Amino acid sequence: MEAAYVIAEQNAGYVLTENLQDTSMRAAFSLAGWKPKKDMHAQAVDWWFWDFEAAYPPEESGFLYGIAGYNLTFYQWSDENNFVIDQRGFNTFIISEANEFLMENDPRLMLDTMVKSIAYGPQGVNVTFEDGGCIEAEHAIATFSIGVLQNDIVEFEPQLPRWKREAIEQFQIGTYTKVFFQFNETLWDPDTQYFLYADANSRGYYPIWQSLTGPGFHEGSNIIFTTVVGPQSYRIERQSDEVTKAECLEVLRAMFPDKNIPEPIDFKYPRWSTEEWAFGSYSNWPVGMTLEQHQNLRANVDRLWFAGEGTSAQYFGFLQGAWYEGRDVAQRIAGLLNGPDEHVQCDNDTTIDCGLMAFYEVLHGTTFLDEFNVQNGWPVSSFLDYGYEG
Incomplete structure (x- = not known):
């Protein structure tokens, strides 16, 4: 698998430089042997190498952008890809940033x-809340998840244009579920971080177990957790905690048959796809999504702007994607407020032109109408209507 992944990486570079048609990750792996x-x-x-990162199987994941996005993150920040164990919580840096411009109990938050x-419109934006309150602004940035946008939780007036809605519906929001167990003692090798489980019947059935009791984590905590994604996540979200716990304990007992696996002293897992502010965990690049269509996901509509990890073409699914997209949009708006011809200099020596972001109202395929012909295995017109009575 490691050798095949290297080949797939090389093939992705070839597809990118030669402007070749994208495929699924499954096709790419198969071609790599x-x-x-x-x-x-x-x-x-297979699950460990792909689903564990993408939250979608290779069959449903785009090849080129999946490889490129993964590599960009891990080649740039692999040494900083750490499991967060800070007891203050992962939002500590967000609170610290907010404290630079928000006062305590600031009514703006x-x-x-x-x-x-x-x-929204060319003159400004009006945001209405469920309690009847509202906010008017010259510009607004919507950082809703792809899941929230796809579930029509917020009504847009007027309706978002078709090019924007198509991009929203085409992209993917994955569900990534970690099921945590804590025991009175560590019943597994404390020096091993990952354990891989192959179920005899179901792919992705509690396949990865990660220990937090070893060095560099919560030493001596006796905590271990397993991860499921996609259909398995949706399945355990619909069932009770007790059923899920029983299934997991059965797997643990199969993995460590020489150990007496007791009931845990603590147990917990989230149900991300049912959270109305999220409807999932993070985004994934699907088969068939082009860079131009993804740009339509990013693009503003009048003075309504969009940001978040899902709008990042290079870092979708990762924290830095949300960070860079938010900064990019904020800089564009700041430039507009300072003057219509303003340009913004970024940290990476690139320049952002303020104003409307690029978008593609019409996205064409690769096959023209006259190519639906006998030579290409299409001898009968798709617009045939004789013989139909209705």
Whole structure:
């Protein structure tokens, strides 16, 4: 699998430089010589290499952008890709940033406030809340997740243009579920971080177990957790904690048959796809999504702007994607407020032109109408209507 992944990386570079058609990640792996077929051990390795990161299987993930996005993150920041164990919580840096411009109990920060609708146009934006309150602004940045946008939680007035809605519906929001267990003692090798489990019947059935009791984590905590994604996440979200716990304990007992695995002293897992402010965990690049269509996901509509990890072409699914996209949009708006011809200099020596972001109202495919012909295996017109009575 490692050898096949290297080949897939090289092939992705060739597809990018030669402007070739993208494929699925599954096709790319197969072309690189990796075909797990019905071998459940190979399927577990397959899940470990791809689903564990993308939250989608290779069949549903785009090849070129999946490889490029993954490589950009791990080649730039691999040494900083750490499991966060800071007891203050992951939002500590966000709070620290906010403290630079928000006062204590600042009324501008409106928590626990549900947005009902957003009216936008060339003159400004009006945001209405469920409690009837509203905010008017010259510009607004919507950082809703792809899941929230796809579930029509917020009404846009007027309706977002078709090119924007198509991009929203085409992109993917993955669900990534970690199921945590804490025991009275560490029943597994404390020096091993990851354990890989291959179920005999189901791919992705509690396949990865990660220990937090070892060096550099929560030493001596006796905590271990397993990860599931996609359909398995949706399945355990619908069932009770007790059913999920029983399933996991059965897996642990199969993994460590020489150990007496007791009931845990603590147990917990989230249900991300049911959270109305998220409807999932993070985004994934699907098969068939082009860079131009993704740009339509990023692009503003009049004075309504969009940001978040899902709008990042290079870092979708990662924290830095949300960071860079938010900064980019904020700089554009700041430039507009300072003057229509303003340019913004970025940290990486690039310049942002303020104003409307690029978008593609019409996106064409690669096949012209006259190519639907006999030579290409299309002898009958798709617009045939004789013989139909209705």
